[in-house]
Amino acid sequence: MANRNILSLENVTKRFGGLVAVNNVSFNVNEGEILGLIGPNGAGKTTLFNVITGVYKPEHGKVIFKDMDITGKPAHLITRLGIVKTHQIVRPFNEMTVLENAMIGALFGKRAGRISITEARKLAYEMVEFVGLVDKVDELASRLTIREKKLLELARALSAEPELLLLDEALAGLNPKEVSEALELIKRIKEEKELTIIIVEHVMHAVMNIAERIIVLDHGKKIAEGTPTEVANDPNVITAYLGDPKLALRFVKERRISQ
């Protein structure tokens, strides 16, 4: 099982008019790992997620999921195949309850069309419970706090029973205590649900702490790939992304301490 590729990107390029948002990017994702995807604003991280999930069709290149070419397939089919993302800016269905939100995930996820409403409700309830929102289960999504909405995004994504979970800045906007709780949750998701996770994150120490491997994008190009320590010491990364070499070293030390 170890090191089997679950997802491969081959020379993926996505343009918006004259802007090359993602430029000839290739990488593999191993089954069961947590892969960090970092880069400055506008590096193309979210665009890359949108290419993987089928929201955008790339101009060049291929996206291979479990030996199947999924390039340019409609987003809803890719979700059924097992890739689900959470949004950078939370997008709950506001007029639905927490449970109904999660039910949408269950009804249209991996078992779309084969799961009954009752089963979907049960699964959705379990996932809401798993992320710790069970006391808000009948609350309208619009009434939740930002932290709770982020948890709901997770519960909704998990209800789709994905094999590959893409987290787009799941920690942004949370305070330090909430960040560490969320990190625990992500680790728990990976272990208990046996998922592969790609995480895009701005909270640097969080990615350094949680990811086993990191890929760095800058201006749409992949400029580095490796373990957090390797990436943080990479001169390209330091100049392009971190700017300050001392800062980079500090992140690495924090990681060592936390382990």
Next chain:
Amino acid sequence: MRSYIASVSYYLKSPTLLFMFLVIVSIVIARIAGLTTLDTLILLMAFLGMAASLNIIMGFAGYVSFGHAVFLGIGGYTYVLLVYFFSPLNSLQHAAGGIGAFMVAIIAGLICAIVAASVGAAVLRLRGAFFAIATLGLNFAVLYIVKGIVPTLNPEQFFAAQVILPARALVHKSLIFNAMVITLTVILLTNYIIKKSRFGMGLIAIKEDEDAAEVLGVPTFKYKTLAFAVSAFFTGIIGALISLNGGGVDEAIFRVGHTIDMIVMIVIGGLGTALGPLVGGLIYYWLYDLLLVHYPGINLMILGVLVALIVLFAPEGVIGILRKYSIGKVKLKDVLE
């Protein structure tokens, strides 16, 4: 008292029983009521049915089809022209005590569904106000096509786009009444079933956030098109029955006012609720009548102000508000849809 509430909620919970009861009552009414009463009831049910069928695309999926009267028109003209020009259909009309007429109306509805599905492939890519404008454009486009084509079909008999059914093609009002009851019942049941189903949840997700719904696996385009076609199908049947009831059809059937009536009824009753169009339609019809009798001349002005107030202060509509309360231990949310 408590057992009384429990039994009422039981019957409301099994809408099939309720609707069957409705149908039986209507058959009895059809036997005993006079022609004028029947006529009033047919028109009332046509109103309610229009609102309930528009609710499928507008209430659930959130797409305001502002030219929905186009399907009344297509249904009406299809029905009348089919009966006028195809004599086999003409005899089918009278088969089995008027059930044939209902069959022809269903054919007209199917044609509306086909038109909706093919036009929908284009206009359902537009969102919000652009979709509303595009459907309004469709309404006028079809109206002018009809105005252009119909007079050429039979220049000696058709004046403008008006087609009057020959006397041999007319059926008795009680049969039209029964057909209308069945149509309305099926539309309301369809609303109820959609509301409870995976399809309905997908449509509501589309209304809330279409992009997020697609990423979560909802086949948004397929669902929108299906909802639009189903909505057009029922509206078409009603258009056909209205034309049959009126003994013919003219271009007034495309009136934008019809669509506005439907929208207002849905909003009063509660967007995206299965019972909303029924309740909203009854309230609207009652208000309309009341104001016409007591304040002739300024009735529409008062009605307009009332509707504006409702939209401002109670945007969830009657059902939307009632759902928040409970009688004793029974939550109305579990009873009302």
